[in-house]
Amino acid sequence: MSLYSVLLMLPQEAGDEGLVNVLVQRFNEGGDFMWPVLIVLIVGLAIAFERIITLNRADINTRKFIVKVKQALEEGGISAAEEVCANTRGPVASVFQAGLLRHDEGIEAVEKAVVAYGSIEMSFLERGLVWLSLFIALAPMFGFLGTVVGMVAAFDAIEKAGDISPSLVANGIKIALLTTVFGLITAIILQFFYNYIVSKIDRIVVDMEEASIELIDSLVLLQAGRPVSESAGG
DSSP states (O other), rough: OOOOHHHHSSSSGGTOHHHHHHHHHHHHEEEEEEHHHHHHHHHHHHHHHHHHHHHHOOOOHHHHHHHHHHHHHHHHHHHHHHHHTTTOOSHHHHHHHHHHTTGGGOOOHHHHHHHHHHHHHHHHTTTHHHHHHHHHHHHHHHHHHHHHHHHHHHHHHHHHHHHHOHHHHHHHHHHHHHHHHHHHHHHHHHHHHHHHHHHHHHHHHHHHHHHHHHHHHHHHHHHHOGGGSSSSTO
């Protein structure tokens, strides 16, 4: 059963209204605590889309890039490989360039540069995730808070009326629970994007690590006067 069907089943008077109209109606019924949930959703989606766009731009064909760097090392040396890195976007190219710039100081210096710049690039990739994680936690909390406040208001109405009529109780509870529903839906949506982003970051980091190993191997072979293509993956 789709979310649209569930929403239409809740109030039968909604009839054939569109999904947007049903959501707006439910939003208005939910009260003031629906606004924090909506703000969390909008800001969270903005962060998620920004991260996805950034990660897609940072994601390159790592194998093809490594082959180009190795060819440049064999044909033009370190300077040619640096130029290839400078003309390629993404964290893998940045880490390669950082390592190549320290080539004159020895392999150990290259390794330290690769590790240091790898950590920096990883922090750039993960930027904003802490806020997205926070919003995933806040959304249901705002929803539960709105529900509690709504339940208190419902019991106040019962106390003032001096009678527990089914319509009074049912309407108050329904309105109170709407904030929880929207809070949970918001958290589910943001959690989906969060998991996608984390999986993409993990894959880029693995590519970075594997490529860095190949860079070190290639530089060792270059110093020994042997063909760079002998390194792993060459």
